[in-house]
Amino acid sequence: MARSTTIENMAPTVTGKAGLVGPDPVSEADDFRFHALLYPNRSLSNDGFKRVLAVIIGVNLFNAFVYFTVGAWPVAFFCGIDILIVWLAFKVSYAQGRRHERVMLTDDALWISRVLPSGHETRWKLSPFWAKLSIDRPVQHDTQLKITEKGRTLIIGSFLSPKERGELASALDRALTKLRTLGQG
Numbered sequence: 001m002a003r004s005t006t007i008e009n010m011a012p013t014v015t016g017k018a019g020l021v022g023p024d025p026v027s028e029a030d031d032f033r034f035h036a037l038l039y040p041n042r043s044l045s046n047d048g049f050k051r052v053l054a055v056i057i058g059v060n061l062f063n064a065f066v067y068f069t070v071g072a073w074p075v076a077f078f079c080g081i082d083i084l085i086v087w088l089a090f091k092v093s094y095a096q097g098r099r100h101e102r103v104m105l106t107d108d109a110l111w112i113s114r115v116l117p118s119g120h121e122t123r124w125k126l127s128p129f130w131a132k133l134s135i136d137r138p139v140q141h142d143t144q145l146k147i148t149e150k151g152r153t154l155i156i157g158s159f160l161s162p163k164e165r166g167e168l169a170s171a172l173d174r175a176l177t178k179l180r181t182l183g184q185g
């Protein structure tokens with residue numbers, strides 16, 4: 001079955017630096033019908049990172065010592081560069097881990113907030129009565145969770161695992177359906 005890839009084309013309601021784009025659209029006193037804070041998966045903790053880096057440093061220092069003692073001192077220099085490259089790769093990975101999205105559903109609005117690693121925040125305000133959720137089933141790696149409103153599309157949770165994306169879609173769809181049935185009654 002061919003999967004469709006959609007390009008996000010929904011204009012944001014508010015943009016700017018996180019914390020400077022104005023007050024939080026939903027206060028703590030608001031009654032949430034649904035609230036989810038989504039972060040990318042990070043399989044290595046900060047303590048694990050330190051341990052891995054310690055092993056890499058140890059191995060490279062041993063190799064550098066061996067090469068230096070046999071007269072191949074330029075190789076020792078490259079062992080130091082190897083440590084630097086691994087450290088930089090982990091730092092970039094952890095910076096990407098600061099990206100997150102927040103999905104908030106109240107009686108009158110569905111707010112989606114996305115914060116990039118740079119700290120830039122983008123918010124969308126949608127009508128929960130017009131917003132339509134769609135996701136291809138079965139959920140696979142390239143499956144997108146799309147929210148469509150008036151012909152515009154927003155993709156959420158792209159960094160989640162397929163299982164997590166499916167669970168988010170099911171939970172948000174149940175909350176939207178429940179809110180719509182309460183609004184009709």
